Amino acid sequence: MPQRILLCDDDIYILRAAEFKFQHAGYIVDTAGDGLEALEAIEKALPDLIITDCQMPRLDGLGLVQRLRDNPATADIPVLMLTAKGFELKHDELARTWNVLAVVAKPFSPRELLKRVNAILRMEDIEVNREKSLNL
Amino acid sequence: MAKIGVRTSDLLALSAVVLGLIWPIGCEAALPVGFGSPALRLGFFVTGSLTAILFTLWWVRKFHRGRIAERHYLTSLCEMDPHEIWHDEGGTLLPPPSIGGPWSQVLEQVHQAFRDHGRQIQNLEQARSALEIRCRRATSEAAQIKGILSSLPEPILVADSYDELVMVNSSAEQLFQFDMQNVETRAAKSIIHCQKLVDLLLGTARHKSTERRNEDIEIADMEGHSHWYRATAARLSGENKATDERAESCGAVVVLRNIGEHKAVQKRNAEFVSSVSHEMKTPLAGIKAYVELLADGDAEDENTREEFLAVINGQADRLQRLVENLLNLARIEAGVVNVSKEPRSLNEILDEALSIVQPSAEAKSIALINDLSPMYLSVLIDRDMLLQAAINLLSNAIKYTPPGGSVTLRSRMEEGQVRFDVQDTGVGLSGDDCNRVFEKFYRVERNKEMAPGTGLGLPLAKHIVEDVHGGRLTVESTLGQGSTFSVELKI
Structure with a gap:
């Protein structure tokens, strides 16, 4: 099952470029224009990883991360800023x-960002699989 | 012991007496027996005796007159004020007795001694007067220095080598809330409630080097507000020895200069650099991301490729506008801007500005309302500059208007002037913000997170309207309801 990534940035062009790259790589991508929109998106579907901009209107990246860490359901979601x-x-x-x-x-390279996300989610997978095998 | 002087006249007198006495005897003895008549002998005797008597009388009289003169001199001396004699440098008030008496030499020596003492006393009195003048001058200088120190806005504190404050000015008393006349102890550490400053002051007093020491120190006032000061401390080494490192220290002085404004400028500059870099990096990030997507062949169809290229173009324009804003502001401020004014249609320029900001308004779902006058409004303007000002005002309105709001651009002729307004339904400004919004780099604190910015757009617009075109740019705003920026230009 494809993994879900939440992208959060107030710059629509950055959002569009990253969305395009990750969708091409086979991820399900949700987008949000600020921290509050991101929290709404998380309520609808819990992402496997969140990439958020730092400076945003209404609720900035740091505020978003603080809210995520305060909530046990989202406390362990990997976050890239x-x-x-x-x-x-x-x-x-x-x-x-x-x-x-x-x-x-x-400015960042979408290619490098994708590689990094792949690596993080693969490691997560390995961890999950290891836990599963230990439980068995 | 003084010797009694014997004068030549006295010797002559004595000789005459002796000669007078021995003359008749000598003559008597010298004449051969039987030589000369008795009358001649009597003549010799009488002449010699008379001479001796006359000389004796003359000498006695002279002696007596000398004694009288000496007595008179001594009487005068006793009656005179000693100060008069001491100050009589030429000896005119009481000249030494000229008529020789037996004590005249002693009296002359007394007279000389008086004159010597007089001279010494005069010298001492001159020295005392000079000292008194110096003392008065020093007192006056001290009062002057105290006055100068008190009038200085910079707090100044002076400590001695016993770590006690010996002089402070009123600014220092105000800063540290004490009265030097009524303190229980003058110990610097008891009065100054800033350990860093105490350490600097007392450390400098003990320091061997005479070099000035500077330190930026944060000092909290009694209300708890902290202020930044640059403290400059110097060791005091007594008179004329300020630069002599071997001279023993007699304390230190510290002058505090308020650098709050300097720190605020530093902070604003740092924020400006951060804002500019953020503003530049954002379009650069877009360009880099889309170029990479195109290079990696991610855009498979023509439409997507065109979309990406359009984004790159738009981001490059955004970057260019930012750089132009920066450069224009720098040029206007430096006074090196080339202005080429021509009669132009204001509406034409405003139409162009509207079309430039249209995409960003659409992206935020903000209605951009064109309410331009149907009249032809001709103004003498620099087209590029006024376009820049209009774009800046419109972009600012779009930035601070929440999605769903509206921005209206209105133009009209009014009282012999051409006027255009940019009215938004945005977050609005407080009275204080309205006063400061045209300051360079100023950004409304509570709106910072709403949109990125450099705090340059509005100051640049104001420069263009007022300094370049001699017009007026004003703002009216209600917090939470929106703002109207108005530009008035002469025809």
Whole structure:
């Protein structure tokens, strides 16, 4: 069964490019224009991975991640953060406190982003399969 | 002990007496027996005796007159004010007795001693006067320095080598809320409630080097608001030894300069760089992503390829607009902008601006209402610049209007002027924001997350309208209901 990815960015062109790339790679892609729209999308269908922009109207990327981590149902969803911000974003703190797997700087390569997502979801699969085999 | 002087005149007088006495005897003895008449002998005797008597009388009289003069001199000396004699440098008030008495030499020495003492006292008095003048000058200078220090807005604190404050100005008293005249202790660490500043001040007093030390220090006032100061501390080494490292320290002075504005500028600059880089990276990200999709052959059909190319083109335009905004603002501010004004149709330019911002309005589902005057509104303008200003005003309205809202562009002739308004149904501005929204890099804090921006669009529009075209750009706004930016241009 294809895995589901939620893309969240207020720039429609970035959203469209990433959506196009991931759909071509066989993922089911949901999109959201800001953090609140992303939470609504998650309520409808729980994604396997979330890629979110950092600076967005209404609810920004960091706010979204905080809400996700506060909810047990979404606390373990892997999150990648896209950002055009520079030095003021503390990558270590994001990883340590909010379990953000990676911070990808804009401009980014959709190809490289896809590779990274593939790797993360494959690792997740391996973990899930390992847990399953141990349970058996 | 003083010797009694014997003058030549006295010797002569004495000789005359002796000669007078011995003359008759000598003559008597010298004449051969039987030589000379008794009358001659008597003559010799009488002459010699008279001479001796006369000389004796003369000498006695002279001696007596000398004694009188000396007595008179001593009486005058006793009656005179010693200060007068000491100050009588030329000896004119009481000249030394000229008539020789037996004590005249002693008196001359006394007189000389008086004059010497007089000179010494005069020197001492001159030194005392000079010292008094210096003392007065020093007191006046100290008062002057205190006055200057008090008038300075920068807090200044001076500590001695015993870690006690010895001088502070009123700005320092205000900052640290104390009154130097009424403090229980002058210990610097008890009065100054900023450990970093105490360490700097006392550390400088003990420091061997005479170099000034600078430190940026955050000091909280009594209400808890913190302010940034640049503290400059220098060691005090006594008079004329400020640069002598071997001279013993006698304390330190610290001057605090408020660098709040400087820090705010630094922060604004950092935010500006961050905003500009964010603004540039966003279209760049689009260009890079779509170019890669095309290069990887992900766009399989012609329509998709065209769509991607259009996006790349649009993002490149966006980038170009940003760079133009930056450059134009820099040029206008530097006064090196080339303005070419020509009579133009305002509506034509506003129509073009509307078509440029149309896609971004559509993307946010914002209705862009064209309410341009049917009249031909001719204005003397620089076409490119005014187009830029109109685009900036429209883009700003679209950015801060929530989806479903509307942005209206209206133009009309009014009181001999041409006017156009950009009216939105957006988030609106507070009174304070209305005053500051044309400041360079200023962004309304609560709206920052609503849309990215550099805080350059509105200042640039204002520069273009007011500085380049001599017009007026104003804003009226109600928080939560929307804003209207109005441009007035002379015909």
